[in-house]
Amino acid sequence: MKINKKTLDNGLRLVHHEDTSTQMVALNVVYDVGARDEHPDHTGFAHLFEHLMFGGSVHIPDYDAPLQLAGGENNAWTNNDITNYYLTVPKSNVETGFWLESDRMLELAFSEQSLEVQRGVVMEEFKQRCLNQPYGDVGHLLRPLAYEVHPYRWPTIGKELSHIANATLDEVKDFFYRYYAPNNAVLAVTGNISWTDTVRLAEKWFAPVPRRDVPVRSLPREPLQTGERRRTVERNVPLDALFMAYHMCSREDADYYAFDILSDILSNGRSSRLNRRLVQEQKLFSSLDAYISGTRDAGLVHISGKPAAGVSLEQAEAAVRKELGELKNALVGTQELEKVKNKFESAQIFGNINYLNVATNLAWFELAGQAEDIDREVDKYRSVTAEQLHTVAEQAFREENSAVLYYKKQN
Incomplete structure (x- = not known):
């Protein structure tokens, strides 16, 4: 470009x-x-x-x-x-x-x-x-x-x-x-x-607009989480819901792309693992989603879903953790990984056809580093290996690195 x-x-x-x-x-x-x-x-x-x-x-x-x-x-x-x-x-x-x-x-x-x-x-x-x-x-x-x-x-x-x-x-x-x-x-x-x-x-x-004294950003660094955190609430809602979050790296970290791919393997499209196994086959969830926050400082991997009728939040959580465990125990297959990379590449290419999307993306990349990075995103995703995904999953998907919210329907 x-x-x-x-x-x-x-x-x-x-x-x-x-x-x-x-x-x-x-x-x-x-x-x-x-x-x-x-x-x-x-x-x-x-x-x-x-x-x-x-x-x-x-x-x-x-x-x-x-x-x-x-x-x-x-x-x-x-x-x-x-x-x-x-x-x-x-x-x-x-x-x-x-x-x-x-x-x-x-x-x-x-x-x-x-x-x-x-x-x-x-x-x-x-x-x-x-x-x-x-x-x-x-x-x-x-x-x-x-x-x-x-x-x-x-x-x-x-x-x-x-x-x-x-x-x-x-x-x-x-x-x-x-x-x-x-x-x-x-x-x-x-x-x-x-x-x-x-x-x-x-x-x-724009040149006549005066420069201003912008404060130097000095944000507190979030300490490493060493124990699982849980909360249960009851609300006037139609269904119970499960919300889980795992700490991950920042947007600037090299592992960011691995986390993004992991979230797509879990929950991007009907053939993704959570959708295929827990929604379609085992029918444990009526809906289930996984995504990353994508924040500039260290962010979160989010997993949220609504268990199917008769499935407890405990059963639902156990099923999700089992799927996360598989990512820690075995390498993602070449075909599955390539499919996710191809999806991202096509989304990137089609997304940057529209002149407005290009403006938004160029502004973001220039702010975060340099505008030319817009042309390097696909290569960064392409460079992620199955071994890197395995290492990242092992580091992130630990109980002591998680926050779990049970959102219960009032009786």
Whole structure:
């Protein structure tokens, strides 16, 4: 992939890939701030900011209106590590995108009214997703079970509703000026726009945004877990559910790719081990899933499922542990491993056909290391061996490395 890069004087990293097969352009801005950067007593701020960034900026009272008039669309998302904003716009109106994104990087239109509106939206989302939805509080239960000191111990939406309810305008402003800075962001531009035009527009609109004093990140390192952790809760839900988590490495670690492949061997498609054996053949689960958190700091392998009628949580857990034991006791076969690698390669290739996906991926890879890593992902997965999978499974899938949540239906 032909990638162009430049760092502006204010520290903003600019990455670009031209795609003349579309008449659209995508701008993706990723800020190096997520829920892990929050104070334990003031959580949910990164997610609140995702909403506040659409509430108007210093020179533009309404973000959505001019973009819609230009034929564009936008959205955003936050996780524990980053906050990501993107828009798409016809190439003839691309300058509108640069104007909008640069102005809200410069300064938001801070007001008590805007804060009140967006705070209300986020609080409703918290209630809807975490309090009023079956199994909605799993993140609030499992995360602090798995993590004792690292800020991954709370979900992106926040530890508790009061943290958002009590957020003040001064606290919000402080969060913005600490993290929403050109020298803490990457701008990826893809689609039907030349590198020359991209640099010209970036210099025109983003270069005037001042560099800010971004705090040096110093997060507590999660200590090695030495004993199994368990919790049982009862809730008004239709079915019992099992949630298990095992500590794994960070996104930057070489073993990350082995963990990702292991999760796919367990639960990617109808022929995956957990699906085929425990859902289809033994009928112990009505549904069962395995995935990795993919976090920049040391993450988790998640396994979650709902046992079939008449199957206890103890039986269900024992069946899962038996499958994990097989990964520790025997090498994954060549054909099974190759199938998973082929699936990933095809997903990677097809995923990077779309100009917007390319913008999002380029921004992420540049933030995490360098944009050119986007072309090395397939090779990294291809290099994983059966022996590496065996070693990683032995290290990770130990009882003393696990957190187990029994989520029981109230009688």
